[in-house]
Amino acid sequence: PTNKTFTMIKPDAVADGHSGAIIKMIEEAGFRIVALKKTQLTAERAGQFYAVHAERPFYESLCTYMSSGPIIPIILEKENAVADFRTLIGATNPDNADEGTIRKLFAKSMQANAIHGSDSDENAQIEGSFFFGNVEQF
Numbered sequence: 672p673t674n675k676t677f678t679m680i681k682p683d684a685v686a687d688g689h690s691g692a693i694i695k696m697i698e699e700a701g702f703r704i705v706a707l708k709k710t711q712l713t714a715e716r717a718g719q720f721y722a723v724h725a726e727r728p729f730y731e732s733l734c735t736y737m738s739s740g741p742i743i744p745i746i747l748e749k750e751n752a753v754a755d756f757r758t759l760i761g762a763t764n765p766d767n768a769d770e771g772t773i774r775k776l777f778a779k780s781m782q783a784n785a786i787h788g789s790d791s792d793e794n795a796q797i798e799g800s801f802f803f804g805n806v807e808q809f
């Protein structure tokens with residue numbers, strides 16, 4: 672049985688022209704694109720998306736960064752989607768990311784780490800619905 676995960680190519684990776692290479696890696700790893708668009712968050716909406724981190728010292732900086740330019744949110748489908756996608760992107764801190772992972776290749780820093788991946792099935796559903804309507808999540 673397949674399930675879904677949610678990802679977002681972050682402003683640094685989009686601005687640097689890496690979105691095509693990143694999407695190619697995602698498809699070659701066996702993920703099917705369910706929904707995809709290019710959009711931009713306001714700092715306020717970035718704050719809503721990352722509300723779970725509201726008390727963290729990096730929260731304000733994260734919201735400024737995540738609203739600094741266009742992003743590409745994507746809903747993906749695959750067997751074992753959440754865990755397999757986190758393996759594909761690598762550790763949050765690119766210094767700790769395995770060779771060949773998306774963050775190892777494209778992340779610039781702990782914050783500007785190129786891509787987001789949901790950490791649970793429940794959050795994948797919540798995060799996908801933050802960007803896409805029901806009819807788009809087929």
Ligand code: CMP
Pocket residue numbers: 724729733763781782783784786787788
């Ligand atoms: P992400 O996986 O999208 O989830 C939260 C984001 O906050 C994370 O990727 C980074 O972009 C950012 N982040 C997490 N930890 C730190 C940190 N220690 N310093 C700065 N930014 C961080």
